[in-house]
Amino acid sequence: MITSDHSAGHWVAKRIFGGYFEERSRSLGLKRDGKYVAGVIYENFNHRSFTCHIAITGRMTTAFLYAIFDYPFNICEVEKIIVPVASENAESLRLVKKMGFTEEARIKDAHPLGDIVLLTMLKEDCRFLGEKYGKRCTIATTST
Secondary structure: OEEOOHHHHHHHHHHHHOOOOOOOOEEEEEEEOOEEEEEEEEEOOOOOEEEEEEEEOOOOOHHHHHHHHHHHHHHOOOOEEEEEEEOOOHHHHHHHHHHOOEEEEEEEEEEOOEEEEEEEEEHHHOHHHOHHHHOOOOEEOOOO
């Protein structure tokens, strides 16, 4: 089940930067058996881009992949998604590059684990918005 309540944001934040989730940010989460296995936080919306944080402990579904790119690109109509990743987090770097993000910049010594690598994706480069992924997308919304 894909959710869009704030509990998804709290789950992601706990895994990527110690538990802080700003309530004005948006989040999507993927639950299996009532527990989160993947989630995304969207923040710093400026009508052209979003900053995005991704956490995964299980397998993502094609519907979830569609949803996490449909929200910023189609619903919010941003042109670019920006993903900051610690340079020492090889697993996350590998994941987002596999998703199609490319390194655009690096902020030296800006993270406790080294540099902050800024990876980006443009809508036209996103392969997850096609029919293959979008047909099975439904999002359960709940209030928190």
